[in-house]
Amino acid sequence: MARTALRPLLTVAIAALALTITACGSSGGGGTEPDAAPGDLTVSGPIPIENLDPHGTSSMDAGTQLAARAIFSQLIRITGPGEYEGELAEDWTANDDASVWTFTLRDDLTFSDGAAVTAEDVVVSFDRMLAAGGPIAGNFTGYTAEAPDEKTVAFTAPASDAAFLGKIWSFFVTPQSADEPGFFQDPIGSGPFIVESFEPGQSLEVVPNPEDWGGAPDLATLTFQAIPEVSARLTALQTGEVDVTWGMPDDQIPPLESDTELTVETVAGTGVITMWMNSSAPGLEDAEVRRALWQAVDFAAIIDALLPITGTPADAPVSPAVFGYAPQTPYEYDPEAAKAALDEAGFDYENTTIRFQFSQPQFRQLAQAVTSDLAEIGVKVEPIEKEQAVFLDDLLALNWELNIQQVGTQGYDAATNLGRLYTCAAGRTGYCNPELDEFLAEAGSTSDQDTREEAYAAASEIIWNDAVGMYPAFVELPYAWRNSVHGFTPDSSGSPYFDDVTVSE
Numbered sequence: 001m002a003r004t005a006l007r008p009l010l011t012v013a014i015a016a017l018a019l020t021i022t023a024c025g026s027s028g029g030g031g032t033e034p035d036a037a038p039g040d041l042t043v044s045g046p047i048p049i050e051n052l053d054p055h056g057t058s059s060m061d062a063g064t065q066l067a068a069r070a071i072f073s074q075l076i077r078i079t080g081p082g083e084y085e086g087e088l089a090e091d092w093t094a095n096d097d098a099s100v101w102t103f104t105l106r107d108d109l110t111f112s113d114g115a116a117v118t119a120e121d122v123v124v125s126f127d128r129m130l131a132a133g134g135p136i137a138g139n140f141t142g143y144t145a146e147a148p149d150e151k152t153v154a155f156t157a158p159a160s161d162a163a164f165l166g167k168i169w170s171f172f173v174t175p176q177s178a179d180e181p182g183f184f185q186d187p188i189g190s191g192p193f194i195v196e197s198f199e200p201g202q203s204l205e206v207v208p209n210p211e212d213w214g215g216a217p218d219l220a221t222l223t224f225q226a227i228p229e230v231s232a233r234l235t236a237l238q239t240g241e242v243d244v245t246w247g248m249p250d251d252q253i254p255p256l257e258s259d260t261e262l263t264v265e266t267v268a269g270t271g272v273i274t275m276w277m278n279s280s281a282p283g284l285e286d287a288e289v290r291r292a293l294w295q296a297v298d299f300a301a302i303i304d305a306l307l308p309i310t311g312t313p314a315d316a317p318v319s320p321a322v323f324g325y326a327p328q329t330p331y332e333y334d335p336e337a338a339k340a341a342l343d344e345a346g347f348d349y350e351n352t353t354i355r356f357q358f359s360q361p362q363f364r365q366l367a368q369a370v371t372s373d374l375a376e377i378g379v380k381v382e383p384i385e386k387e388q389a390v391f392l393d394d395l396l397a398l399n400w401e402l403n404i405q406q407v408g409t410q411g412y413d414a415a416t417n418l419g420r421l422y423t424c425a426a427g428r429t430g431y432c433n434p435e436l437d438e439f440l441a442e443a444g445s446t447s448d449q450d451t452r453e454e455a456y457a458a459a460s461e462i463i464w465n466d467a468v469g470m471y472p473a474f475v476e477l478p479y480a481w482r483n484s485v486h487g488f489t490p491d492s493s494g495s496p497y498f499d500d501v502t503v504s505e
Contacts, residue, residue, distance in 0.1 A: 166411025
């Protein structure tokens, strides 16, 4: 079975994604001639690869995830919202309440040293991940794994977990020797490539793994090269020193699009620029007030000015690339109606100052634009840029009235966004609604996808209509690659796969 069938298929336009994800990935055009010699491929992403351990503190780092997809194997891969294909696993089932998930492994799986990949390797890897206590482990608190035989692995959750597949997608299987000193400097894996050399933060070179279950990739070498400075990275792409890159700022994309040697494409990601309003703060308790503030900001003009290529006005709290996306009616910019609604609600203009916190520099202009629009109707806003650690502490302490960040959805499942962040117990926004909790609990307690979609649609409607936050834009991810690269599929997560890629002269 070829690995081609397992590629993520999240490369369609954002409008089409509102309905479904279909297999219409892009490439530089065709493959190499049948007798062409394998070529060398060099890629440079925006995040350097510092660590190859897919279980530890860096497990969710974009660089580590990128390397792990080349060296190790997942049980499953995501092909669309709520859709999966097996990698190491050929089949999986859930019990009635989705608290036990059972996976059956393929036959004849081996690591790059020729040793068999067994169910016990999966269990030991899972236990190692839990013991490491990294960010992935936080998704599996109270879980256990066991191997009743060499091909079967059963994961047991402490409660119903319908989003388990979206979580286990980030988990990679390593040999039982992974705890040995120095293992991750020259690791053994079951992925499509083998490590040839690794300089943390600088470069990672890998070569095809002849033991790969789907067949060795048709490349001579694959090199991940760190080029931190954006302009230098894009120059390297245009001169041919780099073959593939991604994550460019909007103002750097037009010159690449005019280069006839390059293919440029943006794909829908899971990120949504999210501006929570603290519903427990004085003056913001009333949904009428929060809706009026949203209506007073011209987000269409702001996104058009600041993110003309990678930003799309949002119509839901989660992206169309996510299972559970349900479009809502956008708020129309109407400052006069917003001012009238605030007056009707008795908003205290004189004694209310909205502290608007953010931590990342890319939000600086957006925060200033929002502040300016709200000032037009007499609302005082104080933008406050904070160090990341302070920002996170204050975020959890609700020490803000307005907060901006880009919120993604791990595993492309709304459970890891709506189900995690909007419950009364989460306490993230100062908003608590028992009816919302019921819908989110229903979505998390069954593996029936139709029921889950209906529950998330109802939850999204409440979040949107009660203006728990403002949702300015969906964020797309730009990719660029040379036309000599064939079979490359941009990936919404920012960690693409390269095992089906070839390079021509």
